[in-house]
Amino acid sequence: MHCALRLSAVGRRYGIRGPWVLRGVDLAVAPGTLIRIEGANGTGKSTLLRLLARLDAPTEGRVTGRPRTAYVPERFPAALPFTPLGYLTHLGTVHGLSRATARRTAGTWLERFGAGGYADTPMARLSKGSSQKVAVAQSLLGEPELLVLDEAWTGLDAAARAELERAVAERTAAGGAVVFVDHDPARLAGTPDATYTVLDGGLKPRTDGGSSPAGPLTLIVARGPAGGALPPDAARTGATALETAPGGYRLTVPASHSDILLRALLTARPPWHVVRVTPPPDRTPAPDDLAPPPEPGSRP
Numbered sequence: 001m002h003c004a005l006r007l008s009a010v011g012r013r014y015g016i017r018g019p020w021v022l023r024g025v026d027l028a029v030a031p032g033t034l035i036r037i038e039g040a041n042g043t044g045k046s047t048l049l050r051l052l053a054r055l056d057a058p059t060e061g062r063v064t065g066r067p068r069t070a071y072v073p074e075r076f077p078a079a080l081p082f083t084p085l086g087y088l089t090h091l092g093t094v095h096g097l098s099r100a101t102a103r104r105t106a107g108t109w110l111e112r113f114g115a116g117g118y119a120d121t122p123m124a125r126l127s128k129g130s131s132q133k134v135a136v137a138q139s140l141l142g143e144p145e146l147l148v149l150d151e152a153w154t155g156l157d158a159a160a161r162a163e164l165e166r167a168v169a170e171r172t173a174a175g176g177a178v179v180f181v182d183h184d185p186a187r188l189a190g191t192p193d194a195t196y197t198v199l200d201g202g203l204k205p206r207t208d209g210g211s212s213p214a215g216p217l218t219l220i221v222a223r224g225p226a227g228g229a230l231p232p233d234a235a236r237t238g239a240t241a242l243e244t245a246p247g248g249y250r251l252t253v254p255a256s257h258s259d260i261l262l263r264a265l266l267t268a269r270p271p272w273h274v275v276r277v278t279p280p281p282d283r284t285p286a287p288d289d290l291a292p293p294p295e296p297g298s299r300p
């Protein structure tokens with residue numbers, strides 16, 4: 001497997017005689033994967049994320065791979081002597097964007113998170129939640145290959161929380177890897193490719209699919225060219241894909257990711273025909289929903 005980043009026999013302790021926080025940790029982070037890290041308070045989740053973001057070095061073991069990485073820390077230093085727009089524009093130029101493009105991209109991310117109204121307010125005057133919007137916007141500016149989120153949803157309002165879930169889905173659909181910690185067990189429910197619990201200094205993979213069932217699923221019926229394979233971004237984003245006729249698919253996707261999958265279908269070349277979208281009621285699609293799609297030309 002090609003890995004964006006790999007931890008091999010990694011250990012970390014603070015101070016020469018400090019207790020080991022992590023020891024013998026092996027973790028491969030492949031492109032396009034979403035990984036959730038869980039664990040009780042103080043077990044070493046943030047320590048692990050800082051190692052993944054390469055902001056900290058292991059005491060022993062090796063970290064290999066150098067994906068372009070962005071990180072949202074548990075505590076964002078909000079009182080920076082900038083405005084959000086000025087700060088993000090500056091970061092955009094650090095990522096190699098021209099000043100004009102950096103400013104436009106910064107503005108777009110601030111708008112997406114509902115922070116456009118205070119783009120020019122000094123950051124020291126922003127509320128905690130507003131600062132957090134700047135923190136998440138800064139991580140997404142450079143389209144990172146690895147995005148590391150440490151409780152990044154904390155303090156965001158509902159719209160911004162949903163927007164961050166969408167942004168995560170966009171990153172993984174584009175082939176980026178995302179590793180996150182969040183106290184809400186329903187966060188991105190059903191979508192992580194792997195969930196690990198930090199326990200006794202090690203990483204224990206969860207084999208029950210995570211802490212929540214698949215979450216509400218949207219059903220999408222789509223048709224592409226006969227014999228055509230699903231566009232890669234759509235295949236990556238969908239929870240299930242059933243080919244019911246040549247080029248005819250019934251896809252299920254976590255509701256938070258449905259617009260990503262639709263975009264992947266509609267922007268494919270040639271574009272796919274979306275026959276039907278059934279948002280989740282309060283249940284996931286039943287087996288009956290997975291009957292063959294209508295023949296071309298018949299009414300959906």
Ligand SMILES: Nc1ncnc2c1ncn2[C@@H]1O[C@H](COP(=O)(O)OP(=O)(O)OP(=O)(O)O)[C@@H](O)[C@H]1O
Nearest residue numbers: 014021039040041042043044045046047048074198
């Ligand atoms: N810079 C540091 N210096 C000394 N000890 C540290 C440092 N950072 C973390 N620790 C210690 O390492 C242990 C793990 O801390 P860490 O913040 O990684 O855990 P966590 O699982 O993220 O905790 P929480 O859920 O409370 O955020 C704790 O005992 C903590 O006190």
